[in-house]
Amino acid sequence: MKVLAAVGRATLALLSTVGAVVLFALGALASGLTGRLYWRQLGRQMLEMGYFSLPVVGLTAVFTGMVLALQSYTGFSRFEAQNAIPTIVVLSMTRELGPVLAGLMVAGRVGASIAAELGTMRVTEQIDALTTLATDPLRYLVFPRLLAGTLMLPALVLVADVIGVMGGYLVSVYKLGFGPIEYVNRSFEFLETQDVVSGLVKAAVFGFLLTLMGCYHGYRSRGGAQGVGAATTRAVVSASILILIANYFVTELFFAR
Amino acid sequence: MPRTPTIPTLAERPAAVPTPPAKIAIRGLVKSFGTKKVLRGLDLDVAEGRSLVVIGGSGTGKSVLIKCVLGIVTPDAGSIRVDGEELVGASRSTLDEARKKFGMLFQGAALFDSLPVWENVAFGLLARRLVDRKTARERAIATLAKVGLGPEAADLYPAELSGGMQKRVGLARAIAAEPEILFFDEPTTGLDPIMADVINELIRRLVSELGATALSITHDMASVRKIADRVAMLYDGKIIWEGPVEQLDDSGNPYVDQFVHGRAHGPIKVGVERIG
Numbered sequence: 001m002k003v004l005a006a007v008g009r010a011t012l013a014l015l016s017t018v019g020a021v022v023l024f025a026l027g028a029l030a031s032g033l034t035g036r037l038y039w040r041q042l043g044r045q046m047l048e049m050g051y052f053s054l055p056v057v058g059l060t061a062v063f064t065g066m067v068l069a070l071q072s073y074t075g076f077s078r079f080e081a082q083n084a085i086p087t088i089v090v091l092s093m094t095r096e097l098g099p100v101l102a103g104l105m106v107a108g109r110v111g112a113s114i115a116a117e118l119g120t121m122r123v124t125e126q127i128d129a130l131t132t133l134a135t136d137p138l139r140y141l142v143f144p145r146l147l148a149g150t151l152m153l154p155a156l157v158l159v160a161d162v163i164g165v166m167g168g169y170l171v172s173v174y175k176l177g178f179g180p181i182e183y184v185n186r187s188f189e190f191l192e193t194q195d196v197v198s199g200l201v202k203a204a205v206f207g208f209l210l211t212l213m214g215c216y217h218g219y220r221s222r223g224g225a226q227g228v229g230a231a232t233t234r235a236v237v238s239a240s241i242l243i244l245i246a247n248y249f250v251t252e253l254f255f256a257r
Numbered sequence: 258m259p260r261t262p263t264i265p266t267l268a269e270r271p272a273a274v275p276t277p278p279a280k281i282a283i284r285g286l287v288k289s290f291g292t293k294k295v296l297r298g299l300d301l302d303v304a305e306g307r308s309l310v311v312i313g314g315s316g317t318g319k320s321v322l323i324k325c326v327l328g329i330v331t332p333d334a335g336s337i338r339v340d341g342e343e344l345v346g347a348s349r350s351t352l353d354e355a356r357k358k359f360g361m362l363f364q365g366a367a368l369f370d371s372l373p374v375w376e377n378v379a380f381g382l383l384a385r386r387l388v389d390r391k392t393a394r395e396r397a398i399a400t401l402a403k404v405g406l407g408p409e410a411a412d413l414y415p416a417e418l419s420g421g422m423q424k425r426v427g428l429a430r431a432i433a434a435e436p437e438i439l440f441f442d443e444p445t446t447g448l449d450p451i452m453a454d455v456i457n458e459l460i461r462r463l464v465s466e467l468g469a470t471a472l473s474i475t476h477d478m479a480s481v482r483k484i485a486d487r488v489a490m491l492y493d494g495k496i497i498w499e500g501p502v503e504q505l506d507d508s509g510n511p512y513v514d515q516f517v518h519g520r521a522h523g524p525i526k527v528g529v530e531r532i533g
Binding site: 117121124125126128129130131132133134135140 | 324327328329353356357359360361363364365367368369370371380381384385430440
């Protein structure tokens, strides 16, 4: 019986958290979509999430592309299939690794900073102060962040795709002896619009999820510095897990027939 | 948990001075957090144009009281009327309308640290689109002057200010939109005695200049004597004494006496209690 009670408690806790997150997201969307948009906030967040994430996303992408080319070469040369390397690199980058790795990196960078910032604003009563100044915190703080994440992550992933393919190109051409033109041609030979688009849709979903986790945990944090720290951890962990779960379902939506 | 004292809820008002109509009228306010009952049927009136200070020990629910009036905390039961309009259970638009009459100075100033001082001060004006950014900046600088800060402070960020200056900026933000009602949450906490007195004098002057109604909470008796017209004592979730500040020293109420004179021994027992 004790086991059942524990399972029941955990299930109830999970369900109530899911419910709270969904209500929080709906509340933020409702107040963001019905009232004025804070352009200044949106611009600042887009700059912070998009532009300032470029180095970390770019570095991740270039080394991922490089290692992809190298790994596929050592594996595929065993059965004389080296010619598939450009296709493997470009498809893996656009469909999977671009969005997932960019999502995870940005979750660590941006999700954490959102949770820490909103968490500090909560414990220092800045969020209450917004309310008393007749400003809806969901509209002012949360909605611009959600929107910026949803818009900027696809842009970052597009850049990551290009840089990742570049990484594969560098290793293939300068280390593995591919012809440069041949490599580029082969990269585009089997690439379809859907491959890129599915990756960008994933990126938008991940961007929404990771900013939502940052906002939710930061907004609800309590208990001073320790509470803010805990909120930051929860934001990054939950965003990463949600990204990996959502990745499967978006893939299924696009490619399962 | 101390037992509920057997003392009348509201002290008798002096009949001599006619009191103006209540700007804020609170009746039967109840709020619990989990199993802890913080407010247990609190009644309080704040007369228009007067300054009422609620005193009480730490953790007695003073902040909760003020946050209920501001609509940041939703009470479990009771009624809060501002200018006769019910705020408990009111729609968001009604609450937002009422909040336009409010100005609030938070305990830690609660300045937005991503914005420079002038944007903090003008935040309410900009949020309600009362003025454009240029005018807002001018208004902010004028308001800063009222709290004794020069225009050079306008472009600093809150993190660059001392505690006393942050309080002044918080005060400027509270009065920038010329509210009808001002709330002060422990306005002197964390300040040295001189700076505390400066802030008290500012509060006194600004409230009378604006002709505003003020509701403050504090446990700093020097502050009480400086800024209060009337004083109410919160104990065990209720107002156990209320009267003009002149009567504070001979209230005839043992709880008030103990608090005012800061004695460890008396009817109020200090124990360890979990909050929240």
